[in-house]
Amino acid sequence: MSKVINILHAGALRLPIAQCSKLFKKANPSIEVILESYGSRACARSIREGNQVDIIALADPLLFDELLVPEYVDRYYIFANDQIVLAYDEFSRGSDEITENNWTEILSRPEVSFGRSDENLDPCGYRTMMVWQLAEKYYQKPGLYRSLNNKCTEAMIYPKSYELASSVLEGNLDFAYIYLCVAKQFGLKHISLPDQVNLSNPAHAAFYQNAKIELQGKHPGEITTVHGAPIEFAVAISKNSEHPENAKVFLELILSKRGQQVLENCGLVPY
Template sequence: MVLYLKILHAGALRMPITKCVKLLKKLHGDVQVDLESYGSRACAKQVREGKVVDILALADPVLFDELLVPEYVDRYYIFGNDQIVLSYDEFSRGSSEINEQNWMDILLREDVAFGRSDENMDPCGYRTLMVWQLAERYYKRPGLFDSLNKKCTDDKIYPKSYDLGTDILEGKLDYAFQYLCVANQFRLKYITLPEKINLSNPAHADYYQQVSVVLKGKTPRDQVVITGAPVEFAVAIPKNAANQEVARIFLDLMLSKRGQQVLENCGLIPY
């Protein structure tokens, strides 16, 4: 008997989810799995609009509280931590001189193109805006946020952060703000930002809370304020999942020691 599982996940989680699916098939035999990925906010909105999936994995636990609990999801599980990095490759303009102290000056050069994801579709997008706000404070550079925001025009804003890596490799972008795990998946070079900027360390949670981003809410007229917090990923089984039993097997596997090892191998810090 063939078992079925439909997974909707953040684009940034493509490799971890794929690796966990391979482990599932190795342990439980014939399982047919359908994977679909978008920005996390787009994923959550699809579930709100009636999309039926068995597993929902998002790049920010806040989205479950904001959009899905308790109507569509009873409970979610936070399973990993990451950070925002500035990724690039050897052909990126300015790559021979960029570092932790001068990255913003390189990005603001007229000939340099950098991108981010859309804050209303993808948590990496609003986290990037938070990183810019924190950088303005950390480096004591008044106006830095506005300068970066103005330079990163609409054509450099992507539906999901995963797509940024492809365009760096194709030369369409020189730099992009991404999760470390995604930069590693594309084997990109990256600048590690200070912990007070990169949203990586729960010990700095209070510091991160100084910044926020206003997003579109549940309806076109609504707005929601997202406050800075450490980068975390979460997973759940929606209430309307068609294959609850298989979903539970996958979730338990993902949260097990073997699953955590898979996540760690993909560059996440498992919880």
């Protein structure tokens, strides 16, 4: 086997990929593991722009279909799912009052800040906007999506969801829309949203389809529309992998029972 493996992954998968990398390194001590992370759409675009990696792990399998298959990836494997939560800590304004039933009112307060990730770089960003659309329908609050979207100004939009969690801990944001696994990794408190809203439950897939967001497409100037769907994470071996043997071993690890236990320990729901 060659002496290197390059892994490109979604920021939200930072801890599970790091933990799986440690297991891989323990079994293959002579191989250097190189990790690189961005928002998932940014990851996919970097592959299209010539970034050569061995493993690609993204926070939305649709990105493989939209941007990577078949030119850069032959096939991908869905390995876990998650949900969007509203995360905070004990210093967040309104944290002593917020509940699943009143979070829309708490976030509307002028002094309360909240953030999301960039929808054109990170699936968590467009999924957050979908959550707002679904919440408007679920709670029957016309104008809720527009109100939340207008209040979440550019200064509160981050390249990837992982950075949102750090910002809450640093006191720059009161609340952040992130994956449950990221909230758990950072030890943040969180509000669980109803299944009809949080994009977690395949039983509500038809309702999720009511939400849609326009994004930058595959080519400059193109626009693509993404509809709501249950949150899933997927992994693949790149067709331009320079170390395919290593990539195959890592892929088998993350899909194995041992890998699934790592994912579960990191807050994901493994498949």
